[in-house]
Amino acid sequence: MALAKGRFRFLIAAIGFAAFLAMNSFSLWGFSDLPQRAFGTDTSGYWTIPLQLSNVATFLLYCMGSRIVPHLTNRIPFPEAVLLISCGMILLLGFFLSSNLPLLVAAGILVGAGTTCCFICWEHVFSFGSPLQGEHRIIAGSAASILAFALLFSFGDGTLLFSVALLAFVNLALLYASLAAERRDLEEEPSAAPFKPATLSDLKTRFGKPLLCIVMIGIISPVLGGAALPQPLALEESCLLVLSANLLSALILGIIWFVFRRKTSISRTYVILFPLLVTALLLLPFIAAPFRIAIIFIGSFSFTFFSIIMMVWCITAAKQWHMGLTGVYALFGGVTYGSRMVGLWLASAISGSSLSQETQIFASVAILLYGCSLVMFVLARKGAEKTASDTSAATPSGTDVLREVCQQLVEEYGLSPRQSEVLDLLVHGYDVPSTAKKLFISENTVRTHMKKIYTLMDVHSKQEIIDAVNERCGERCGHERPNS
Template sequence: MKIDARVPIAAASIGFACFLAMNSFSLWGFSYLPEFVMGAYADKAWSLPLALSNTAAFLVFVVAASKSKAKHPPLAGAIGFVACGLIFLLGFLGSGNLPLLFLSGGCVGIGTTCCFICWETVLSRMDDHQRKPCILAGSTLSAASFAFFATADNSLTLFAIMLLAFGSIAMMHLCLRALPEKQEEHPFTLDAKSLKEYVGFLLCILAIGIISPVIDGTIPSESNNLIGRGFIVHGANVLSAVILGIAWFAFNKTITIKRAYYLVFPLFITALFLFPFVSDEMKQAASFAASFGFTFFSIVMMISCIEISEEKHGGLVGLYALFAFVTYASRFVGDGVSFVLGQSSIPNDTLPMAAAFLLVYLLSIVMFLVSRKPHHETTPLQLPDTQAKQPHRDIEDRAEKQCAILAEQYKLTERQHEILVLFSHGYDIPSIAKRLFISENTVRTHTKKLYLVLDVHSKQEIISLIEAVSLDPKA
C-alpha cells in the first residue's frame, strides 16, 4: 500500500515528540521524575542502571558498526527492551522487589539506545528541509508532557509513560516503512585516522557533557524540585528549538558542532563567572544554561552526524553511536568531578567558585584546541588568487578543462559547473560554501543535483569521472 508522502513527516514529528517526552522521564536529571513515581531509591536502583546500560549500548553499536554488524535500525531491539523494561517496572510496583527495578532500568536503557539509533535513521531518510522541522516540532511538542507529569499521580504518570513509549515506537515503525532506505557505500571505520578526524567534535561534546552534572552538583539540594527541574529540562528543549529554527530558516545558517560550541562558549563563561556570586535561587539560571547547552548540542549532534554520513556516503549508525557514547559517558565524568569536589576539603560556600573556575578552565582549553588550525593544513582561503577568481571562467589547468568538457556534455548550470571545478581542486562542502558565499545547505542541494545529473554517488566518483575525460582532440 502506497503511503502519502506527508504522513511519515507528521508521524515523525509526533513520534519524536513522544520519544523525547518518554526520555524526559527516564533521563530527567537521572532522578527527579523517577523518584516522584518510584520513591527515593529510584536514582540508584533504576536510573543508574538505565544510564549505564544506555551508555554501554551505544559503545556496543560503535564496535558492531566498525565490524559491519550494525547497518540497519534496531527496531526489534527497541520494541523488545522497552517492553521488557516496562513489564519489570510493573512487577516492581506490584511487589516492591528491588531487583525487578534494577532490571527495568537496564532494559529501558538499552531500549532507549535502540530508539535513538532508529530515530536517527528515520531522520536521515528525509531531505534536509523535512528533517529539521521534524526535530524542531518534536523538541517543542515534548514540553507538553511537563504539565501532565507535574500534576498527575503516580499511576497516571506510569500509564502515560507506557503510551508515550509505544506511541513513539509505532510512529517510528510507520516512518521506517514509508521512507525509502538509503544505501550506504562505505562502512563505519574505527581507527586512528577516523578518530583524529572527529577529535574536535568529540572534545566539544565532552566539555559540554561534563559541565552539566558538575553545575547541578554544586546547587544546594533544597533548591531543586520536580517543578524546577521540569522547567529547566523542557525549557531548554524549547529554547534550543527556537534558536535553531531562527538560525536554519531565518538566516539559512548551518550549525555544526564546533560552531555550536563557539555560540554557547560566551554564554557558559558568563554564567559560570556569575555562578559563585548569586543567590541559591539564581543558581537555577546557571543550571538552565548548562541544560540548554547539553540539549542544544544533542540536537546539533543528530543533524551533524547525518550530514557527515551523507558526505562520506556511509557509516551513520557507527558515527552517531560514537558521538552519543561520548555524550553520555562524559556525564559520568562530570558526576565523578562533582563527587570529588563534594568530598574535598573545600568549604561549601566556596565550592561553587571552585567549580566555576574549573569549568571555565576546561571550556577555554577545549576552545583553544578546536579553534587552532594545524600548521600543515591549507585552507581554500589561503590559495593563490589565480585559483580564487571564478575558476569556471578562467580555465587554466587540466582539471578545469576537463570540468568544462563535462559541463558542456551534461548541460550543467553555472553553479553546478563552479562546484564541479571546486571539487576537482579538492574543496569540501564547507570550503565551497565559504568560497561561493552561500550556505552549506545550498551547496549540498546543488551537489545532490550534480550527483543526479552525472549519475554518480560520491565525491570520489566525481573525481574519477573528471580524470577519465580525455583532452586529446583526436580521441
C-alpha cells in the same frame, strides 16, 4: 495527495519524537526526584545507575559493531527497541508488585539499552528525505514535547509508571509508523555502495574536534547544576527547566535554519556559546541562591542545544563521508551521554567532599573554566591551521588539487559527465554565463545542471559547494575539515 502524505509523515514523526523526548526526560536525563518518588530514596539508584550505564554501553557497542560486524549493526534497530523497552516495562511493573530489587536493576538495564536503540531509530527517521525535512521534524518534535510533558501534570505522582509506559508506547507506535511510511521510498532507491567504517584517522581529523566540544558540554551541565544548587530541584521544576530548554533550542535553531538559512556545526556552535558559558561560570559565585536557577538553565539549554545539533551533524557527516549513520551517531551519542555521566560523578564528588559550599562553588568554576578554555584553545589552533590551508589552496599550485577534489565529489555523488564539467568550472570561479560559453550550452541548461548538483550534494548554493571543495582541499593537505 503527495502534500497530504508529506504532512502526515511530518506529523507522526514530530509527535513520536516529542513522546520520546519526554520519556527520556522522565527516565534518563537526571530527574533525580522522579525515581525517588517512584521507587523510594533508598532504591532509586538501583534504577538510575543501571539505566545510564546500559544506555552509554549500548551506544558504544553499536559504535564498535559498525566497524567489526557492519552488516549486523549498520541498520535500523527497531525490533531491538521494541523488545528491550517492552521487557523493561514488564519487569518494572513486576518490581512495583513485588519490591524485588533485582527486577528493578534488570528493568533499568533493558530500558537504557532500548532507549539507545530508539535514539538510533529516530536518527534514521530524520535522515530520510532532504536535510531541510529532517530539520523541520526535529524542531517540531522538540517544540511539541510540551504536550508530552503535560502527562505528568495531568496524572500526578500516583501514576508515574503509567505516564512513562504510555509515552514509551506512543514513541514505539509512531516510530514504527514513521519507518513504515518511508519503507517504499527506500525500496525504490537504487542500492548504494557499501558503507566504509570510521578509522582512527577519522577520529583525529574529522571527529576529534567536535567530540572534544561534546565532552565539555556534557560535563558542564551537571557540574553547573550541582554547584549552583546542592539540593536537587523538585520534579515539576525539573520538568519546566528541561521543557524550557527544549522550546528555546527549537526556537533559536528554527530561526537559524529556516529564517537565515544558515548551517550549523558542533565546533562553530561551541565557539559562539563559549562567551555565554564563561559568563555564567564567572557570575556563579556572586549570584544569590534563589537566582541560580538561571545558571542551571544555561547548562541545561547548552546540553539540549548541542544534542539537537549533534543529530543533524551526524546525518550530514555520514552522507558526506559515506559512513554508516548508525556507527557515526552511536559514537557521538555514547560520548555525549558518557561525558554527562562523568559530569554527574564529578558534581557528586565535589558536593560530597568536606569543603565548604563556597569552596565547592569556586572549585567547580575553576574546573569548568579550565576545561572550556582548553577546548577553545584547541579550536583556535585548528582555526589557524585552516587559515594557512586556505591560503595555500588559493595559490596556482592548488588548481590540480581542486580538480582532484571535484573528481572525488563526482564519484561520491554519482554526477554525470556534463554535471562534472559544470562543477569543475564553478569551483574555479566561472559564473553561469561564462560556464555556458565555455561548454557551448545555454545559461538555462547550466542552471538546470546546477540545480541537479545541489540536489545530489544536499546543498543550497554555489558558495556551499565551494566551501565543501575548499574543506576537502584542506583535508588533503593534512588538516581538519572546518565543519567538523
